[in-house]
Amino acid sequence: MLGLFGGDISNSLENVPVYIRRDVSEDSLPNFQYTPENVQGVGCDVDPSEVTLPGCSCRSPSCVPSSCPCLRFGLMYIEGGLLAQREESGASYSQPVFECNALCVCGESCQSRVVQNGLQTRLGVFRTEGRGWGVVTLEAIKHGSFVCEYAGEVIGFAEARRRQLTQTPEDKNYIIAVQEHGGSQRLGVTFVDPAAVGNVGRFLNHSCQPNLTMLPVRVHSVVPRLALFASRDIEPGEELTFDYSGGHTQRTEASGAGDLQRKVCLCGAQNCTGFLPLDISVLH
Template sequence: MIGLYGGDISNAQENVPVCVEKGASDDSFPNFQYTPENIQGVGCDVDPSEVTLPGCSCHSLSCEPLSCPCLRFGLVYTEGGLLEQREESAASYSQPVFECNALCACGESCRSRVVQNGLQTRLCVFRTENRGWGVVTLDAIKRGSFVCEYAGEVIGFEEAQRRQLSQTPEDKNYIIAVQEHGGSLRLGVTFVDPVAVGNVGRFLNHSCQPNLTMVPVRVHSLVPRLALFSSRDIEPGEELTFDYSGGRAPRTDASGEDLQRKVCLCGAQNCSGFLPLDFSVLR
């Protein structure tokens, strides 16, 4: 999988370059504005980059769950900055995930600071055989490591609906809708669209047997950052993928006919046959 790569599509906005496969023609590469973090889009009332969450007063190198208000739901990272492995899947964490933020008194080495530290793994965009662009890692990745965000424009429901309805069957849908629940309560939905403004996460392909899982993480704002963590150890040269459905079963209509429109080509043994599509945006 590892070939010749070069350049930096992030234009030095990331900690490490995000390279692209050499030989890919310039006219075939998507035209978009790179952003390492979410930006405010149409229908989003809160600027995701604005610090709106209160900080802790822990004057220590690393905060403790029992005394730090930021960690009132518990610390989810190990000493080495890995996502704790729980019985439930990371994609269905039952409690919100908060990190210490810019207003906190703790040190930058606090182990509650992971996603905010940005990209640490060397990633490259490449041409797949039959699934468009994809992302490969050039570094070994330990299970539970933060890999990258799925970043772009945070938009409102009506704008997400308008954009999805305007797409043709040939268009790729990049809009991710993340629904959060607290027990039996629905806490809200976050819509992120990286098609015009986004990061390396926009190139990640779907797999029914992925090696990444998405976890909403709040750092400075109530608007979550859609963080992708490794669900297993990953070797250099492996393609990185996540489940676009968040692990939910494919939706069917009353007659049992699958409503999902595009064939899934992930090649996994448990492949559902179709790419996930959130039809709640279309109603």
């Protein structure tokens, strides 16, 4: 399959090339600036590239949750860089992830450093039939592996609302809103828009039965990185997809702008809801 793909749409900004199918011209790609990580956008008060989280003083080759302050909360990685699988409250991977960062004493070989090491899996961008662009894996991916980020401009609520209101039913909506909760309390929401500045994640399609799960991962900054992990073993040649709603029912029942922006879902899954997820809370 690798022979069907070539080039590198990341312009060598990733650890491995992000290929494009050879029968598709790179000139037909959307006009956007490639970035492997989030960048500060309109309305974002914190530069995502700044190191704002404290580091640990662990001197062991690899940190452990019982003694490392970075790993006291959320999920952790196990040997091989796989995300530990937990089933809590009926949902898998329901917690955020914290990695050791640039201020930590532990070395680069610490197993809690995964997303910060960037793209490691060979991926290919291609044209789907009727669903625009898509991303396929060119190698096998183990359950729990980090695959790629959904990176782009981190923007504020007002800017996310402005951009969403200017969209028509024909426009593609790239803005992802990730809401984090602590119990019943909402801790915050992060808006990422890769339309103008983004990475390979912008080409991922939605599926009501996806093979990737999105999780907020904090590395150096309080601004989370939206990381996508394999929710099952994935074979070479499979299209990579994630649930744009994060597995939660989205607010699409209201009339007005929400109805105008609803788009038909073409994922083909047996449990397809019929429409792409749309959280219209940003429209009010």
